[in-house]
Amino acid sequence: MVGRSAAKVLRNQELVSIILEHLRPLDTPGRTRSFGFTLPSWPSGESMSSFRSTCYSVARVCKALTEPALDALWADLPDFKHLLFILHAFVPVDDVQPLSYMLRGPINSLAPDWMRFQEYAVRVRRLPFSDIDPTLNSTVLDQLWSMHRKPLLPGLQEFRLGSGSTVPKAISMFISPTLRSVIISDMSAMAIGSLQKPAEGWDRSDCGTREVMDTLGAVAITSFSLRLTPTSSLDTLAVVPRLRDLRVLEILSEALPPSSITSWASVYSRSFSDFSGMCHLHTLTLGLDLDLLFPSSMELPPGPSIFLPSLKSVTARGHAGQLNSLLARIDTHQLSSLVFFPFFRVGPLPDDDDALADIQSDRSSLGDIFTCLETIGRRVSPSAEAVHIQLRFNWEPRTGEAQRPSTSVLDLLRPLLRIKNLRHFTLRISPLPSLSFDNSDVRVMTSAWRHIEELSFMPGEQLKSYPTLSALQWFAHDCRKLRSLTLPVLGLQSLKDLELAHHRLGAFPQEHPLQCLAFCILARRLDLGTETIDKASKHIKRYLRALFPLLKDGHSRLRRTMLDRSVADENGLMGNDMEKVFIRSVSMVARGLEV
Structure with a gap:
């Protein structure tokens, strides 16, 4: 009962602050053994933070909450040295700049402090570790490992390992x-092969990888994140298939040079095939x-299917062909x-034309985008309770690319209309190909995605045609759970059409939950006088x-953008008849929300 009450108090930081407001948290860098317990030696700025100060005060005042x-105070350990300060033998190295630490004396000299060290080591839940810390002598880990062959932090739940030279040792x-x-x-x-001195003819990277795999495979890890760099071993991904209890997998990488991609692609594509059978x-x-x-610069045979029966969420970067x-x-x-x-490569653009073409390869063709959406429509579970799709493509017309006979937004989205439980959908193609979009397309979309x-x-303002403002009625009528809506451009032919649409709203529900609305208005052949524009705005x-009644008490932001002839012609908004055009960006939110 005490533990449950203590947890409630610690969760209510305001209540604890009121009770203990007369106490000033002490700034105690270094070792602190007052009040019968040890505190971590946080840097001065962090020791005064609200959470740690509150925990410190609670531990001092209330024995039941100590x-x-x-x-809570030791759960997140930002630096392993803070725990080592408990050991009296952990001391600075004399006459070394910058300051460096070591374990002084024989290993048995640690015994008197070891019980106290373990008392606080068991509290640590999350640790970011880098064994190349310049202030930590390289022999410290060897000494600790020779004394204690069990995990140093038996309660550890999250481990973040930085780049270093003793990865297997740190993992062990x-x-x-x-x-x-x-x-x-x-x-x-270099890191995964440095556990021991390599013998003649010994492949250090292979041995190191096996060491890592054996260690990780023996633990029921459910979340694993790995970052690839230009110095990563070719066998790095071989660690992943051994983690059979894995539920969340994240693989990141820096922007690699084309030469590295060419040399690694065949190895990584085979390693990815080994992911098959990870049931959880x-x-x-x-x-x-x-x-x-999926290297575009190499001719590789298509790999086998990767069976991941429980896979529900995928996040990736690249172009539409690679996603497909x-x-x-x-x-x-x-x-x-x-x-x-898209995968954004960083760094200066190369001078070589071939390398520059590779840099720009993340641009998607229109055909690839159509094919990709068709594949998504087949892969997404039609029985899923809630489907979330966010797609962003960089489009660039390809030389010799055949023009598709269907060029409407509805044809582009048709494979996804079968997903009845689509809850969140984002599609942005930049710049947008010339497609048509009208009220009938909106009617089909809203009927499918209720x-x-x-x-x-x-996508922008390059569409061939646009739906009108009256199309918003279908969102109000069909999509009764819609809370946020962003559309490209809605047309306004005349104020009379808008008034007629307004009069027909009597049959529509008046309790719609929409809270955020954004779009642009394209008006043609309207008098651009100030009075007419203000009247249209009202x-x-x-x-x-x-x-959308929730917007009634909100606020709106309307901004007029006058298009001169050159800009309008460039965007295809003015024909030979020299139509008068103006665009307003409209953004409305409910009260209490930010635009």
Whole structure:
């Protein structure tokens, strides 16, 4: 009962602050053994933070809350040295700049402090570790490992390992049976092969990888994050298939040079095939260049299907052709969440034309985008309770690309209309190909996606045709759960049409939950006088608030953009008849929300 009450008090930081406001938290850098317990030696700025100060005060004042307060205080250990300060033998090295630490004396000299060290080591839940810390002598880990062959932090749940030279040793020392999340920022060929001195003819990277695999495979890890760098071993991904209890997998990478992609692609694509059979994996994030798995510059035979029966969420980067290859390889029918956006390579552009072409290869052709959406429509589970799709493509016309006979937005989205439980949908193609979009397309979309909660379709102003403001009625009538709506451009032919649409709203529901609305208005052949524009603005506001009552007490932001002849011609908004055009960007939100 005490533990449950203590947890409630610690969760209510305001209540604890009121009770203890007369206490000033002490700034105690270094070792602190007052009040019968040890505090971590946080840097001065962090020791005065609200949370740690509160935990410190609670541990001092209330004996019943001392243990949970210390658990909360030690749960996140930003630096392993803070725990080592408990050991009297952990001292600075004399006459070394910058200051460096070591374990002084024989190993048995640690025994008197070891019980106290373990008392606080068991409280640590999350640790970011880098064994190349310049202030930590390289022999410290060897001494600790020779004295204590068990996990140093038996309660550790999340372990973040930085780049270093003793990855297997660190994994052996810190991975515990309670560990559920592992993040490795760099597993280089040198790092994973440095556990022991390599013998003649010994492949250090292979041996190091096996060491890592054996250690990780013995723990029921459910979340694993790995970052690839130009120095990563070719066998790095071989660690992943051994983690059979894995539920969340994240693989990230830096922008790799084309030469590295060419040399690694065949190895990584084969390693990716080994993921098949990971029965518990439900979230896959590939924040790496998909050329490593589906290289466009190499002729590789198509790989076998990757059976991931529980996979529900995929996040990836690249172009539409690579996403299509990824979804075609993955054998799953449970997919309910998909996030995809271009892979942005950083750094200066190369002078070589071939290298520059490779840099720009993440631009998608229109045909690839159509094919990709068709594949998504087949892979997403039609019975999923809630489907979330976010797609962003960089489009560029390809030389010799055949023009598709169907060029409407509805044809583009048709494969996704079968997903009846689509809740969140974002599609952005930049720049947008010349497609048509009209009221009938909107009517079909709203009829299919009646459970949609958030819709963002904002490709730009290059469409051949646009729906009118009256199309918003179908969102109000069919999409009764819609809370956020972003559309490209809505047309306004005349104020009379808007007034007629407003008069027909009597049959529409008047309790719509929409809270955010954004679009642009394109008006043709209207008098551009100030009086007419102001009148149109009032009609538009009244019409929108009648459709979506939650916006009634909100605020709106209307901004007029006059298009001169050159800009209008460039965007295809003015024909030979020299139509008068103006555009207003409209953004409305409910009270209390930000635009």
